[in-house]
Amino acid sequence: MPPKTTEAEFEALVARAGLTLTAAQKAGIYAAFGGIEAMQALVRAPAPPPEAEPATTFSAEPGR
Numbered sequence: 001m002p003p004k005t006t007e008a009e010f011e012a013l014v015a016r017a018g019l020t021l022t023a024a025q026k027a028g029i030y031a032a033f034g035g036i037e038a039m040q041a042l043v044r045a046p047a048p049p050p051e052a053e054p055a056t057t058f059s060a061e062p063g064r
Contacts, residue, residue, distance in 0.1 A: 001034040 003010070010030050014021060021029070 001038060003030065003034040004037055005033060 005013070007030060010033060011026070014026060
């Protein structure tokens with residue numbers, strides 16, 4: 001998935017973080033940055049309501 005962040009914005013993020021990366025390293029990280037952005041969106045999203053969870057239980061006792 002392509003990143004929503006432009007390459008110029010990515011360069012600014014790297015500079016602001018104080019990272020010294022080679023051009024190859026920046027290119028590799030930027031190539032995966034779309035996936036990182038997707039994960040960030042999932043983490044920042046509100047949790048599903050309790051009723052969305054499956055109603056299953058686990059028992060270690062045999063036969064239950």
